[in-house]
Amino acid sequence: MAPPPSTVVEAGGSKKRRRDDDEADENGKRLGKKLHFKDEDSVREQARKYRILAARMPIKALTSAWSLGKNRRLDTKHVRNLCAIFTQGGLNRRAEENHLLVLCSRADVSRMMKHLQRRDLSASPEVSEELPFFDEWLSVNHGRPVEVMAGQHRIKALEAYVQETGANEEELWWTCEFYDKDTLPLNLNLKLRVNRQDPGMADSHGQVWVQVVAASSQDPKLFSGTAVQVKDQMTDVLQLGSDKQFPTRRLATIWRNKRWREMATRWCETSIGRATFKISTWDWMISYRIDDYWFAIFRSVLQTLSQLPGDAANEVELADWKMMSEFLGLTRTNDQIRTLFYPPSSSSSSSLSSATTRSTKRRPGFLTAIDDARYEEIYSRILMTSRLRFTNIHRLISLSKDDGKVLFQVMNHVVAWLNATPTTISNQRDNNKPPLRADIVATLNHCSDRVVREAEKRLGVFVWEPDHHHSSTPEAASILLQHEVLDFVLQRLGDFKTVGWARLFFRVDEAAS
Known part of the structure; x- marks a missing residue:
């Protein structure tokens, strides 16, 4: 008989250790670990020696397209809020805390300064002489815009403010802090881009994942080692320490699982993926060992x-x-x-x-x-x-961890029907456990290519795509069988959760014997 819903049992009958217990053990170990006093400067202070200068910059010479990772999507509501603040007298373009952080080469800045010197251009009387005006930046630097690391919403809000007030286009400028793209270290380059200060504009989990991928692409040695080491690296590089509720440990778990890391990266390359990627959800999805079911859904959208x-x-x-x-x-x-x-x-x-x-x-x-x-x-x-x-x-992203457990338990039961000696997982903390369906591949050797193709057509799932690397017909058949079983369960999830599915399966067992 299948295990009751309150118990999670691995194939082979071994009890799976609850993840909560693992977390408790880890927390217990950390309590005994000696903490070291740590104090450090703000990110802007750390990056100060890589700052070239501050100058007024026409916004037409700025670009919000990032060279490292992918910039956040523009939030029109936040733009409207900023414009309203400007209307009430809160523009303050020269205040240091409102400066835009921009990235370019020192050579481009030097070229611009020499051009100003040749013109003997004096600053506006309303602005201090330390702030030159780079109004001819694009013509001097052959049309190369400057990359905005932080401040794209202020730029759009300024455009709206100038339009609403009927001000001259000459007012479309902002004070920028220029950083040297050739010497700014990777960790500071990334830290200057992340948004951890404004809760209303906090990065989504999808955006955080994009930042992880961007940092790793620049330095493949980042985010490697033990789970604790990866977690600590992410906390530092992504500036996650200020949010005690952020699931950094689970983020590290996903990253350390190669299959899920690759899928999360592909998923978060899309607007839909960045909007739906939730770290805790993906973490429990990994734990239930039905990867190919989730992946078929993700791949269908991507395809x-x-x-x-x-x-x-x-x-x-x-x-x-x-x-x-x-x-x-x-x-x-x-x-x-x-x-x-x-x-x-x-x-x-x-x-x-x-x-x-x-x-x-x-x-x-x-x-x-x-x-x-x-x-x-x-x-x-x-x-x-x-x-x-x-x-x-939406059917997938609305599932709870308990819903996922029901799917796992049903699939675990089906595997036990087809394989009397399924795999026993000895290391419950292994981050790359084999899928449940692996234990039924041999049982499906009789399946033909035609049967698989017909099942694909019936289910609307195509598992033999070039990037799936399934090498055999039985392998594909096991994925499709799992998909059909779990689709059936999802369509009747309420029944499986309330009727007492363990007794239901017991009756099916009796009828089949």
Whole structure:
């Protein structure tokens, strides 16, 4: 009989040690560890020797595209709030705490200063002489803009403020602190970009993951070693120490698991991924050893985004995807696609006119990041490509840890049906345990390629893509069997949680004997 829901049992019958117990042990060890007094300067103080100068900079000569990692998405609500503050007299462009932090070469700054000296350009009487005005930066430096490490929302708010007040375009400048891109150390380069001060603009878990990947790409030796060492490195480099609630230990757990690290990196390259990546959720997903089920869902989204025109990975938002998954099922019709993109007008005189005459007006609030031409391209691509799948990712991200445990327990039970001697996990703290389905691969040797292809088509899941590296038909069959079982459970999750699924399986066992 299957274990009761309150007990997690590994294949082979060995009891799995609860993760909470591991955390308690780790905390207990840390209590006995001698703490060292630690005090250090602020990040800007640490970076001061790499600062070239401060100067006024026209915002047209600034770019918010990052050379290290990926910048946060612009928050229009925050821009409006800043503009309101400016309106109330809070512009304060010259206050040091409001300076933009920018990155460029020392040679470009030197070239600009020499140009000013040749012009013998005096500073504005309203600004101190220590702050030169680099108004001709782009012409002097061959059109090379300066990279903004922190402050993109202030730039957009200034543009809105100038427009609202009718001020001259000459006011579109901000005081910037210039840092030398050739000598600024990687850790400080990253620390100057992260946002840990403003709770209202705190980086999402997806953005933090992007920062981890960016730092690692510059220094592959970073974030290696034991779990504690990786956690401590992340706390330091990403400035996570100021948030006691941030799940840094779990972040390190995901990073140390190669398969999940690769998937999280691919997932967070998309706008949908960055919006849905939650560290604690991914941590418990790892623990239940049904990786391929989660991965099939993630890959389905990634595959579809890759086949849409333009930069769909960054332009399609989570709300857009939710609407697509609601309208565009496996058996979608052309009318359903048309209704999503170009909904009929409420003033249509008859069903005949609405069916024969396509509305040309876009759906409000849908795919707002793209222009009309790209909108039509995406519509046409979906219309012509029936294989595109719009998986309901919201069903996945809304799952709780207890929901995940039910999936694990059911799959564990199915494996026990098909393999009387499943694998016993000796090291419960191993971060790369084998998947549950591995114990049923040999049992599925009878499956043919045709059976697998038919199952893929029926489930709308394609496991033989080039990047999946599944080397055998039984391997693919085990993934599809797991997917079908767990999809069945998800559709009836309430029943499995309330009816007492252990007794249900006992009755099935009795009927089969």
